[in-house]
Amino acid sequence: MCPESQVAVIIVTAFVIHGVPASDAPCPGGVALLDTPFSITGDKNNYTGFIWVRPTGGRYVVTCNPSCSPVAGYRATLNDTHSVLTIDSVHREDAGTWKIVDANVVGAVPDDVCQLTVAKVPQCTISSDDDTGSLEPGAQLTLTVNSTDYFCSRETGFSITSGGVTQQLMNASNSLFNLTFNIELHHFGDVTLNFICDTNWTLTCDGVQRLVKSPPKCNISSDADTNALQTGTNITLTVDIRSYHCSHQAEFYITTGGITDVLSQNETTSTFADIVLTSFFNITADRFGDVSVMFSCVNINRTLQCSGVDTITDGTTQISHESSTPKSPPSTEDPERDITLGIAIGFSLLAVVIFVIITVLVVRYRERIRSYLVSDKKQNGQEVNVTDVGNEMGPSYANN
Structure with a gap:
């Protein structure tokens, strides 16, 4: 049994026609919160008079014979075929099997009407032993779920969904659950907690709410010194991209200075993949500047953080600039002071x-x-x- 709650949800899980087991019969009504009104509809089964019986303690709450007489917290209506019981404010004692008993037969056996399950949705926090905003495929991850202040009048269960994978959580002391697994492609995406109490609530908890793959690794190399290039020079840039994924058609672009070239298009992979791409071009004035690589997948465009070559520099301008820059004097001493000191020493020696x-x-x-x-x-x-x-x-x- 779960701890007692302050805010609960009532789930109407079964409805019984006379002679039908409660577990097999429908029970319309849906979900209700604790301290809110909730109604149950039952077939009066040709009773000329009957009494609604609460699950806890078998208490008689409303008598309909022929009209319905309310009591504190409970009231009912009646027509030719059905009676609707309304609970003014649902409490824990309302959980269980509601019954109807013949009001005109002494010692009559009550008939089951509806099995109510009382539940309180928990408060939850999910934490991790790693940065879930930049995860590497194949890495081991542990998620810790702290689920508190919940209640269920029946058996309770928990599971956690990350991306497209749902895994059961084994109950632990102090409402703490630990789940350790190796990161795969299908784990990336939203993280939710599933609270199971006859039905399933999908909860977004505080803390970890999404598992995100780290950006693809990128390195740019060149067959020439990109810090001292001259216009007219042919150059080849090699782009090594590691651990990317795009289930649709991925595209890669490289920008050098003010010009963007296509590295590759229509790359599709169902897993994580590596790719080596090259860009060959002739150096023009428009090529000088920053070098960057963009990864595009469907409507997602991301500029990769690449190591290696990051700029292409005009070598001619650099040499001209260096030659026109005045050299610093070899000494920081004052020439006038040196001359004055020399003259003074000379006159002294002459005297x-x-x-x-x-x-x-x-x-x-x-x-x-x-x-x-x-x-x-x-x-x-x-x-x-x-x-x-x-x-x-x-x-x-x-x-x-």
Whole structure:
């Protein structure tokens, strides 16, 4: 038995004519929500008077003999052949087999009229251990279903549908279900939870709502350097596309600069396929620019994310641009500052040299004067005194 619910659905699953088992007889009325009115129609079977009997506890709810007398929550109408019982607000106790009993026969055996199944549709969340927006064929995927706050007065079941594949879920504790499977072509598409309680509800849950295949893998290669091409050059681009699928006629296009060429058309595959396509052309000015590949399937157009060659560049323009670009100076130092510093150093050295030369000349001149005075005194028979000679040359020489 499922947990008790607050919002339930009533499913009228069987209707009994006198003597017919409830499981075999139709029960018109459809589905009703808890706390909403719901009506059951029954054949009065030539009773002159009868009583509607509720499933739980065999409670008599409405007596029609000959008119129908309502009680709290229940009322009925009667014509020559049928009686319509209306439940003002459906409760859990209304689930089960509704009956009619002859009001004029003591101890009469009740006749089955309708088997009601009470159900509450669950709240649900589906999560995944992988990115369900970009799945690779053949990869293993685990979906976790958390289904809560549901009720069914009869046996309950769950299944999950992904794309065109429906798989049963085994009941688990705490209303958690795990489903692990390998991704195949038929799994891609919408993901729904099926709640089974005499009938089937298809529910879109929070979380994972669709399994999407990752885009086809794409690589573009070239037989020439696409970064330095000149007009007039012949070039071949090779496009390697992996794991694409289109049950109708797939088409592939390549755009180089401002020109779009057809790579392939009318490609049909029932599974995932690989394809290698080539594009041969002569380089013109319109070919320079970005390179892209578009995959088209029915009304779906997708530009693929390709590795490898992504642009075609004009080599002539590139060389001309490089030659006209001024070279940067080899040094970041300031030339004026260097010249000024050199001149200052030169003047300093020159001053030192001049000072040395003047000093040498003065010393030599002084020595010559001293030698002359000494020689003159000797020739005159005078006594030579170095101090006297110094005094005669001046105070500055005397000190030396």
